[in-house]
Amino acid sequence: MPPRAFLLTSLSGRVLAKAAARAQRSVVGIDAFADQDTCGMALKWTRSPLDRNGIFDAAAMLDAADLVCPPAACLGLVYGSGLEAQPALLRELSEGRIVLGNSPEVLETVADPERFSSLLAALDIPHPATRLSRPAEVTGWLSKQAGACGGTHVRLASALPESDAGRYFQRQVAGEEWSFLFLANGRDICSIGFNQPLMTPPQASGRWSYAGATRMDAGPAGVDEAVMQAARALTARLGLVGLNGLDFIVTHSGWVLLELNPRPPATLELWDVPLLPCLFDLHVEACKGRLPARLPHPGSSMAVAVVYAETRLLIPTDFAWPSWCADLPWADSVIEAGDPVCTVRADGPDAATARHQALGRRQEIIQWLDRFASPATGWNDPAVAQSTQMFPA
Structure with missing residues (x-):
């Protein structure tokens, strides 16, 4: 039997693997790239192919998980990006394994644009107009793939054909982009910090592809408390646990929530640094209901x-x-x-x-x-x- 270890899964698992290495945790992993440095931080790492829609091939992922970390050897399953659109796959991966993260039911809610938009409205959280049907006038609207991540899937609605299965439409919002990283224990949150994403470079295949981010000293003045309160409200309603992230835009009159990332976001690496405790350990503890009272800021x-x-x-x-x-x-x-x-x-x-x-x-x-x-x-x-x-x- 393989050695007991945590199983990591993500489109790109390097950030999770690095966080686990800092916490001195034994891990094995599966992602879509199996990069050099990622493999070097794990007992075993394997690549799982993506299908034609850019999501994990479910059968291949399940086979890989049973090979590198069968349930009897699994200390816990920690997942990053890539499963948002595949809650059924998460449900199958969790058979015999402890999931250290949000449940498949949470992913189902967040990945459903109609349900999630209704939830935000019920919680009085500002968000863009969202619809499933193509608007008659597409100017000023974006088209997004339900449950997708990373921004590569985002398109101008005017650039897409009349019918495109699995996509929804969201009103484009002008302003300054931000993100918020936090820990949740199902009832409350512990703030970690705010980040600003970098502009997507012209070399990227998608206009809104993830380009990186900067760790900020503080959140945007005038809206930071409202963003943290939104994270608390979503945590209480959905039972969020572990590391999560909010993507939002600061407008001339306030702010608008774009997305909830119900798993450790890429910005984790900006905060898993000296002066802060190991965030992998804090994620595990938060999934078990325990939060730190507060966390220091790195200062730089x-x-x-x-x-x-x-x-x-x-x-x-x-x-x-x-x-x-x-x-x-x-x-x-x-x-x-x-x-x-x-x-x-x-x-x-x-x-x-x-x-x-x-x-x-x-x-x-x-x-x-x-x-x-x-x-x-x-x-x-x-x-x-x-x-x-x-x-x-």
Whole structure:
């Protein structure tokens, strides 16, 4: 029998694996990429393919889970992104395993745009107009895939055909984008902190693809308390547990909630840092009903930025990744144009400095990889391979 361990599942599991490693927890995992650094932080890691709709192949995921972490060896199932649209898959994965996260029933509610919009209205939480049918006038409306995550699925309603199964429509809201990370125990919350997402770069395949985020000193003035109260209300009504996130927009007259992420969001890594307890442990404890009284702020800032491929790339065998890179693809991997290559991070005394440095590092990686893809140098030019050692730590 495999060694007893926590089972991690996510579209990209590196953030969860890193949090578990900091907490010195034994883990095995399944995601869609099985990147180099992710595999290095687990006892065993395997890749589960996505189907044509960009969601996990349920049969393959269940087979992989039984292989790497059968129920008798599972200390608990911790899931990240990717199961929002597949509550039935979560229900099957939970057979014989303890789920350390929100229930399939919570996912069903949150993934149903009509039910979730009605819930927000009942709780008096501001949110965009949402409808299942295509509006007669599509200007100013977005189309989203029910239960999807990451932003890649978001489209202008005017850019889609008349009928597109599984999608709903949401009024576009102008303003400043923010997110809020919190712990929940089914009744109340413990605030962790606020973040601001980075603008999606032109290289990304989707206009609203996740591009990274910056850890902020405080929430947006005038609405931060209202956002935290909304998190409390949703927790009490849905019984939310563990790490969760809210995505919202600050408008000229207030704020609007866009999404509830009922699982550990990608911004977890911005806060799982020295001066704070291990957030993986706090997630486990919160799922058991226990919250810390309060958490300190790290005092500085950190930003992460996703690097997207400008053109089709072949990752060089001798490429020396800087220490500030993560989600590292394997050598000889092919990355299609518009797909994520890796993530870069940067620390700074304030949000502006950290963000500026992360964006600079993102551009640096793009430029170096571009040299390998350039017809003038070829994929395996020794001079270029040697020069990759010049990255600063």
